[in-house]
Amino acid sequence: MRVTLKTIVLFLLLALVSATLSANSAHAANKSYKRTVEKYTIPDIVLVNQDGKKVRLQSLFTGDTPVIVDFIYGTCTTICPVLSAGFVNLQGKLAVTGQKVRLVSITIDPENDTPKIMKEYLKRYRAKPGWDFLTGSRTDIDSVMRAFNAYIPDKMSHYPLNMIRNPKDGSWVRLFGIMSSREFLEEYQSVVGK
């Protein structure tokens, strides 16, 4: 009797442990990135940029400059570095051709990412003007993620996503995955119509 009870408790315990420990073990065919065209409704909220200035999100998504949005955070490993390296490279390439782009990174760690941390992040990546990093209240950040169909409950489970806004019709090219800088540039050019 004693043993049975113990064993049951143990099994429960183990089930818990393995549930938290084991990662999804399936895997699938190699594919570089995935492209779709979407319409998004941007919530009317005010976020804060790396200079501590308030920014009305909708005001960034107007005008005839293409806008690219991604979701990152200041202390992130693995994909944010790769996404941000993509941003710097694109900035560099477009500086050469004299084309315009507005880059917007939105934090998914709004509690930790203060303007100071975001400013240091951009500096570390040698971002040039035209790349803003935004934070805000958790509620507002959640609503932005939802608006872009990119809601994640926890920052540790995020994924690589870039969205390019087409200034002509306000549609968004949604790019899931990691692109080479040539692919990224091509996606940009396809939006500006070259």
Next chain:
Amino acid sequence: MNLSYPTLKTPLLMIELFTLLFFLSATSLFAAAPPPPNLPQGEIMRLGERMYREGVLPSGAPMPAFIRGDVEVDSTAFSCSSCHLRAGLGSFEGGVITPPTTGNKLYKPYIRPPSLGVIADRDGRDVYAKTVLERPPYNRETLATALRFGTDPTGHSFNDVMPRYPLADNDMSILINYLELLSKEPSPGASKDEFRFATIITDDVSQEDRQALLRPLQQFIAQKNQQLGMYNDFIKFGYTPTAEMKYAFRRASLDIWELKGPPTTWQKQLAAYNNNKPVFAVLGGISNSDWRPIHDFCEAERLPCLFPITDFPVISETGWYTYYFNKGFAQEGEAVARYLNRMENLSADTPIIQIVQDSPAGRALAAGFDKNWNEVGRPAVTTITLTASQLVDPAALAKILTKHKPGVLLFWTEAGLLQNLPALIARLPATEMVFVSSSYLGRQTANIAENIRNKVFITFPYRLNPYVGTKTGGFDAKIPILTGAKDFGDRRIASRTTAMLQQATLQGLNMIYDNLYRDHLFDVMSMQMDLVMRDYERFSFGPGQRYVSKGCYIIQLGPGENPTLLPRSEWVVQ
């Protein structure tokens, strides 16, 4: 790489050209393993660590790297340790598994855990970081090839997340040497069958507080040992444990490191304890004094110290070895700065006066405010430091108010002030706001006179939303716990210690498996998902983040003897 640009004037293109040439020469010349560098081991560790952690070459130049063939990155932005983490055992984040990169692991055959597999292709999610699942051992030569060209010993290419590093032979050999030494020996205080822990208690702590700390700690140790017993029975009955189970159960012990006398002598006492019987980590602890001597000791010894109860943590952006609940008093001062900074109708020339009790708590609150106020680009405010007796002298205070005519008053004082507060506030302009700290006022916070409650704003660094999770992280019934005026002054020693053990720490200890390195414990703990806590709205982690509760409300009191706590800010104000 694209060489059809019209000109090679920009440095970017020069680098690309250089790299192409480098790759060409490397591929043709590449045959021999890099020679071991002719340097003392300490120097290799230092130079290698700088490459690994900071992305800086021995020459001082940034380490070049490429992603996806042509995305050029400067490794000072992110380095090996950004992905493989400090202990080199890798990470799992964003659906990407970053494998270990220590000599111990690389020179053995390895089955790599697959990166996030087929998530049903929903919402544009897809597989983007596939991994080769098995590889034979590396040697120095194939490892250099892996780092330069992104292929494993069988020639399979890595996925696009791992950068390619065009390193010269000498630099490569320093880096490889470093990887060979990284997390080579297990840390002291841990073995296949045992974890040794200590907790730290200083002699300014009351018996009652001491017991509040020790009860949950000792329970935790007993629970670990009991689980080990059950596990052994389980094996005896012929069950086969899973890989995870094999490492989740170890004997555990807890020493109490008592620190006596002046703080200047603590480090010596700590060293004596630690030399006598080294521990893997310090679990919790408590002091009413500045935690700095203990913090510094743990940094120097690279000894993890997990969530001590202290109002005076060390505020540092680079400290590594102590996890704090939050920034203590400093966090409350900071919350006021953030709140005022975001107030729409506070004109820039409103005089802000900080009246600070001459005490560690007063100074910590003021320092927290000043630091943040400065960070948001505001000019310094007037700070007046007073003794406890000056603070209860209405005439002295009145003089200060007449002189400075503050629009905002920060009172970083004990509760003695409260009796004079109504008279003081009566002398001030109607738009006046007064800020106080609930942690410093303690229980008396609830007794702020009713007729001034609309003027008084209170920092409150704990949860306000009803807590409906479990009390211990176990299988408790989910009864909502409500916060109220009764909770002012409660240091929550037992509940915070219980929660940090059962939620944050246990998870970390289980997840290190047989990689018994202290740095790895931090790597694993820092990659945890956010936690909903009983005392705090949220704990959030992340590499390098060491103050896990980031919030502090600004509240006001409702009417009556048992006033409601009315939030005037969000948990975190940005």
